[in-house]
Amino acid sequence: MIKEAGKYLFIFFVLTILYSCHVQNRDENPVIPVIFDTDMESDVDDVGALAMLHALADSNEIEILGVMVCAENPWSILCADRINTYYGRGDIPLGQLKKPGVNRESLYAQQVAEEFPGTLASSVDAMDAVAQYRKLLASQPDTSVVILTVGYLTNLRDLLSSVPDHFSLLSGKDLVKRKVKSWVCMGGMFPSGREANIRWDTDASIEVVNQWPSAIIFAGWEIGNMDTAHGIPGLPEDCPVRRAYESFGRIPHKSWDQVATLYATRGLENGPASGFWKLSPPGQIFIDANDGSNTWTEDANGVHRYLIQMASDEEIASEINALMMHVPE
Template identity: 45%
Template sequence: MSRMWLCAVSLAILCALSLPTFGQTFSRILFDTDMESDCDDAACLAMLHALADRGEIELLGTMISAKFPWSGPCADAINTYYGRPDLPIGVPKGKAGIQQGSKYAEQVAKQFPHDCPLYDDAPDATRLYRQLLAAQPDGSVTILTVGDLTNLRYLIESEADEISPLTGQQLVKKKVAHWVCMGSRYPADLDPGKWGNFKPDAESTVKAIEAWPTKITFTGGGKFAELISTGKRLKELPQDNPVRRVYELYFGGNVKDRHSADQIAVMVAARGTGHPWKLVTQGHNHIFPNGTHQWEVETDNPRHQYISALADGVDPQEVIDSFNELMLHQPK
């Protein structure tokens, strides 16, 4: 057996051991969350930090899609707890955008260390998106949204500037490989009165999706996300964990299970659209002006696909366990 052959085998083993879980390609993720209305936003941010600690992803920034003053400080408190206090945070500064209020954001921001200012003094998300994207290799970024699409609408509409000679649409096409978008229920959500990420800022939803030039994977909520609910095991974490505290405040003192809508999107962004998901590729997501939507099979858009079910034969507990493993991760 030659020395050269042994070296080649050793190198192959080392390369295999360094690959991310399930063999997925390393992802650079820009995370966009409202961090106000629901508790699963905090859980999925904890998962992103766990994945970053494992070397599966690089977390480039945590954008805030809501105008609630304490959303940015709350996200920064979680980032700080997990050892990334300097992750960039931006907020939507234009006329579009909303705030729904929060059961937890202000309290968490006041109880845990952070240095992110309130909304009025926080950086402009559009400018920050442009700076972060311009600095990345071409075709290397995954954008993950689990809230309103206000920031992406402003990004796609942005003009060339001193940051980049490219318009927002050109910059996205050059730098973004994939947008994973949590929203809403599939194959359709036609009830304007039912809660969903597409509806609070419906105009931005329509404009962002319509103009987006790269692949979008929509992930569903509703019964699908309830099937793999998580959260109650956060009580196993220390009391000084901010994500545990988010769930306590959201449920009025007790840590309980909640749908895992945002966590599903995290796993798709980080580990891809294969196992354990059922991927639908034929058709397109038609968004109505009020933010309701319907998946239409007849007209295909090769950039649109969705996940709103587990693959045949997948045990939901398998997915729950994989979520819990990351949600219970403690910082280095």
Template identity: 35%
Template sequence: MHTPVQILLDTDMLTDCDDAGALAMLHVLADRGEAKILGVAVNGIDSHGLHGSVVSAINYHFGRPEIPVAMSPRGEEQTPVKPSSYSSSIYENYPHDGLRDAERPNAVELYHRLLSEAEDHSVTIVSIGFLSNIADLLAMDSGPALVARKVKGITIMGGAYPSGNEYNFDFSGTGPTTQAALEAWPETVPITFIGYELGERVITGTDYQAAPDSPMRRAYELAYDSINRGRPSWDQVAVFHAVRGLHSNGCTWFNAIAGKNRISATGQNSWQADPSGPDAYLELAVSADELASTIEQLMVTPPATLSL
């Protein structure tokens, strides 16, 4: 049996529901022994002050209430502020740890603690939001060396390939933060990028119509009517790759295009192809429908605790 991939998830968990679907499928992969969730760092600011409770509610739903959930220390002038479309409903209607965002620990300190406790080259980071927590970690004196020693790799949902502007890299002035994070990232630790154009084609969410009530189902009801219309799976693709890689179960899911991502201060990315480059962005090696079906089955799988 393979050793579970040690995952540290960084999510905005704000207006879109793919974050909720991604965390759900990560828990299912953990139920199957493929992953271990070390902690969840939350970025951005929910104007309701509750998006950390969505993470906690999903953790409770899957029987893992002990997973630490921490918030970006940035203030409103330093990071995007948006009202979550589902945090208030989930805070009021589902079990969670009872904390509001302002009461949660510092996400950068959580990164530092979890990485310090980890074995060398053992942690995989999955970033499915803004890169503020990572930028702030790397701005610490000990940050780059800690990442270089402890992190095996990072999968980032961000950018458009081979070039373009994308929400996570440049929403509400986040371009300089994106640029700072990627320029400070140690070159010895590989980055895999999931582009907007890839996740946009992988539509999931409608299977929640037949699923029991849950925080994820509620998120898909409230965000863009995604339970009926479906929603692109940007964040789920990132989690899927981080845990299962390019190949799994006899199937090649993705092709990796090696090179280096160049980021401007506006957050625009431009890919510099290089077969020997340290990083890569992904292209689909299967049909979008085949990947969507596999991801959606994971998203709606009941918690293993329900069958105990």
């Protein structure tokens, strides 16, 4: 009898220790809530970035709160929905740019949208991106959300100028100030240059970078100009990520959106990839209204920073490739 009781006590001890380790682990590595804002049309790196986010969600490193499309192309959001569905997350809240914005062709979005199963029938049925942003931000704890933009800044411009509604009594600007922890923006070229995400909707870009109520971290063109996706043809045939890359027709391909994604997830603060880059000194991005090019001014009181690559291309690409090649169970 005493021996039996001792056995149960021992099991109880082991379980208590295991549980406290689990709680400790969870506190040390909290799940990062991410909103992904994409122009999934003209280039295919957005697809690679979304694949990475699903791999990171499967390893409980992040939660994909929502996927926003900042482009007019009606196939983009359907393509994102098919990818979410493939990874078992067809219920991720979606938001679509509903006002006029950038409208560009895609070599893969319609193919993926038409050939793969999903939950959204038409971009017309999708919720307005600004409303979805407001709904998602209002539902989250203060200073918690990471916004990752890998496209035009049209949605964020419209979010900032949004007014109180039934989701929140705060203005768009105050809601961002209250809820957003970090905004990582794939955009710009540093210290200067002309990059697509910033220049295609130059007016929105200028308004956002001048009005954003907290810090912005830019993942510039120069640090994403490295090849990844070499292994894509080895993914299963029913994988929409493989279809998108093969339809786009360039494998391997550059990785602007994936680099920003890796930083926004594993690179922040003391994340496992935080040594891959360092932050520039604080400063201010300046965007030229005539051609959308940007320059940079160091300023001790500035709230903008850009990433400076510290690790080799090979090291960073290998981490990105591993995440992109993740196959859901």
